[in-house]
Amino acid sequence: MDRRDFLSTTTTASLLGSAALWIDPARGELPSALQDSSPVPKKKRRVAAIGVGWYGKCDLLRLMQVEPVDVVALCDVDSQMLANAAELITKRGKLEKPPALYSDYRKLLAEAKPDIVLIATPDHWHALTMIAAVEAGADVYVQKPTSVDVAESQAMLAAARKHGRVVQVGTQRRSTPHIAEAKQKFIDTGMLGKIGLVEVYCYYHMRAKENPPITEPPENLDYEMWAGPAPKRPYSALIHPRRWRAFTEYGNGIMGDMCIHMLDTARFMLGLGWPQAVSSVGGIYVDRQSQANIPDTQTATFDFGDLDVVWQHRSYGSTPDPKYPWGVTIYGDKGTLKVSVMSYDFIPQGRGEAVHKDVTYELEEYPEDKTEKDLEKHVAPAIRAHMRNFLKAIDERSKPIADIEEGHISTVSCLLANLSLELGRTLRWDAVNGLVIDDAEANSRLARPYRAPWVHPGVKLS
Numbered sequence: 025m026d027r028r029d030f031l032s033t034t035t036t037a038s039l040l041g042s043a044a045l046w047i048d049p050a051r052g053e054l055p056s057a058l059q060d061s062s063p064v065p066k067k068k069r070r071v072a073a074i075g076v077g078w079y080g081k082c083d084l085l086r087l088m089q090v091e092p093v094d095v096v097a098l099c100d101v102d103s104q105m106l107a108n109a110a111e112l113i114t115k116r117g118k119l120e121k122p123p124a125l126y127s128d129y130r131k132l133l134a135e136a137k138p139d140i141v142l143i144a145t146p147d148h149w150h151a152l153t154m155i156a157a158v159e160a161g162a163d164v165y166v167q168k169p170t171s172v173d174v175a176e177s178q179a180m181l182a183a184a185r186k187h188g189r190v191v192q193v194g195t196q197r198r199s200t201p202h203i204a205e206a207k208q209k210f211i212d213t214g215m216l217g218k219i220g221l222v223e224v225y226c227y228y229h230m231r232a233k234e235n236p237p238i239t240e241p242p243e244n245l246d247y248e249m250w251a252g253p254a255p256k257r258p259y260s261a262l263i264h265p266r267r268w269r270a271f272t273e274y275g276n277g278i279m280g281d282m283c284i285h286m287l288d289t290a291r292f293m294l295g296l297g298w299p300q301a302v303s304s305v306g307g308i309y310v311d312r313q314s315q316a317n318i319p320d321t322q323t324a325t326f327d328f329g330d331l332d333v334v335w336q337h338r339s340y341g342s343t344p345d346p347k348y349p350w351g352v353t354i355y356g357d358k359g360t361l362k363v364s365v366m367s368y369d370f371i372p373q374g375r376g377e378a379v380h381k382d383v384t385y386e387l388e389e390y391p392e393d394k395t396e397k398d399l400e401k402h403v404a405p406a407i408r409a410h411m412r413n414f415l416k417a418i419d420e421r422s423k424p425i426a427d428i429e430e431g432h433i434s435t436v437s438c439l440l441a442n443l444s445l446e447l448g449r450t451l452r453w454d455a456v457n458g459l460v461i462d463d464a465e466a467n468s469r470l471a472r473p474y475r476a477p478w479v480h481p482g483v484k485l486s
Contacts, residue, residue: 069415072097072138072162074129074153076109077265078398079167080144083194086407087142087165088117089390091415095119097136099126104244105265116392127246129153133160140418143167144194146268147275148254151176155481158189163418165411167194168288169280169435170428172254175471175482177432177439178458183481184428192414192424193431197289197365199409201384206361206368207293209379215370216356219294222333224286226278226350231339232270232316236261253478262315270316277318278337279304279438286352287326288426288434289363290333293354298433298455299326299333304441310340324441335441365402443469 241247306322351364417424
């Protein structure tokens, strides 16, 4: 039961208790005066957002679509981005007063005291902001991946549990309507038979290829704070906005951006936990001219015991199936299931009918989606469903569908793949102790150094 239903039910019960003798036994009706009584109004949740660029605004606007929240504060280190977001959010939400604006998340948490915090910073800022938010008593929606190193993610999970906060990770494939339907229709019913292999992949040409000049950061950007605990590279236009994923200093490459989504999808659909071992190969094989230092080619194998999940990405060439340039293919002895953000296809082995389903759009229910700048219209329904699930978990004080632990497993699995590539060997994982088995060098790299004066949360909690 969510909070709205609870308030309505308890209000009615109170009225029944005080006026039970007034009910007409023949008709079972309350007097009209009680029938017309309004339920106690629900107090709006106080919401703040840290990181209000592309996806920060996208997440916040979807939350505002599913519940009338009180947006009390926004935070960003780009003053122009912050002002633009405040104008948009105030207008779309028809707010009585604009949200308070901050450039430092610590000050926001101390002064605004939000109930909910949405985090959509670059990846290297996820851990510190999420941990600070739960320490301040907020429930959190944090974008994926959880972190840029293993120890950060471990500290995030520990903090969420220590402070009893609900934390939803933005792996919204778990809330994508047609993907959930495919799971129910073809996986849960056993229509694929015995499953032995899953392929996850991305063939988008998404790796930056430019070499913009090194310049001073724009005046509207506090680059010192933007870099924060991460190495501070010489500034170029690839750093900000939105293209920082070109650098390992600020993200986990295509592995941490795209594989985490599809690996998490496979884990969700098949009920998988931790891989027993992870191996990966790859590198920069084609584009060696650009500033980007992330692999343009990578293959990884996640060993789940009697099932392998194999990832492949390359940012050049063609896709094997034009309908599925980014997706999951699940192979069973009775059929094959292909799933992406745009559709699913079930292909039976032998007899049976093939089944195709396209993504669900909600453009008529939410007409503002039609004109929202940069919105991935096919993803909006999934984010809304993810937000509803998040709010329900808050009301029930339960784990959401993409609980921090699920995001932690999918993130760390991808981080281990990157570490395997760097070290050139398979890594066997001890999920209980959170360590690589019999590999001191690998374990020494589970936490990367922080730039002063920032302190690594794994060090803080040890």
